[in-house]
Amino acid sequence: MPANYQKEKHVAYVTISNPNKGNILDRATSDDISEIWKTIWEDKDVRVAILTGEGDRHFCAGHNLAPPPGITEEERERIRTESIFWPLSGTVNGAKIGADGRLGDHYPQIWKPVIGAINGWAAGAGFYLMLTSTDIRIACDEHAQFKFALLSQGWVGGGPGATFLTRQIAHADAMKILLTDEPFDAKEALRINLINEVVPHNELMSRAESIAEHISSLPPLAVRMMKEFSIRFKDIPVTEAWRVQTLINSLLTQLTTDGDEGRLAFNEKRSPNFTGGIRQKAEAFPELTPTDREHLEQSRRELLG
Structure with missing residues (x-):
């Protein structure tokens, strides 16, 4: 051939x-x-x-x-x-x-x-x-x-x-x-x-x-998404590309097993084992009481603000 x-x-x-x-x-x-x-x-x-x-x-x-x-x-x-x-x-x-x-x-x-x-x-x-x-x-x-x-x-x-x-x-x-x-x-x-x-x-x-x-040896889904993002969105404004990158990052951290594996391996001081696994669909988060919602919002501001 x-x-x-x-x-x-x-x-x-x-x-x-x-x-x-x-x-x-x-x-x-x-x-x-x-x-x-x-x-x-x-x-x-x-x-x-x-x-x-x-x-x-x-x-x-x-x-x-x-x-x-x-x-x-x-x-x-x-x-x-x-x-x-x-x-x-x-x-x-x-x-x-x-x-x-x-x-x-x-x-x-x-x-x-x-x-x-x-x-x-x-x-x-x-x-x-x-x-x-x-x-x-x-x-x-x-x-x-x-x-x-x-x-x-x-x-x-x-x-x-x-x-x-x-x-x-x-x-x-x-x-x-x-x-x-x-x-x-x-x-x-x-x-x-x-x-x-x-x-x-x-x-x-x-x-x-x-x-x-x-x-x-790196997380395969993150690697392939990094390549696609870097090429597909290189010609759009920075703020727009930033938003797309944030959404892609959220998909990786929430929907792939490697998103947790990297963090856990770092905290446990061990080498990560990246498999490219995808999570199954999960149930929705439970509804919060007003008090719990206020506490969560305060924590969110401390974490992300």
């Missing part, structure tokens, strides 16, 4: 594995990745994923630009032109989004942490894949190279790659990448905060696994 999936304990491994073709995203590979994202999302035992490419030359070198078998170049051009005005139903700008986002790289919205182990070239759709699908990025010092790889083709790109890039790093750094379309190495990617760490090739997967192991 052009994309491989494995699971060890709470960690999912996603490997693009067509190294002879630069680990490109052809239709078969994209479909595989889309199904893998869906599997990861629906498997509650998976708490974190590692995304990488097979070999030491390419993380992902881009899309397969050749027309699919049976479609002529003329038909392809007509389809692309008509899609400007009539994109497929159920898509955003012609691309599926969600856990099984079509083409794998187009905004898959996996609300679980994804660690990118960038083992080689991330170019074109591979660059998109890194931007849209990974949260923490570890790059190989010897082989990782990066290139937006669209402007030099005469394009700006039909996906959200440029938008993601300008929101993830500083303006001047993003514009240099977009407007020169020149490649750059892992050290430069680290300098501009596009990635988190640079490690030798023989330490790449072990470092990614170390981070994944730590994340998988």
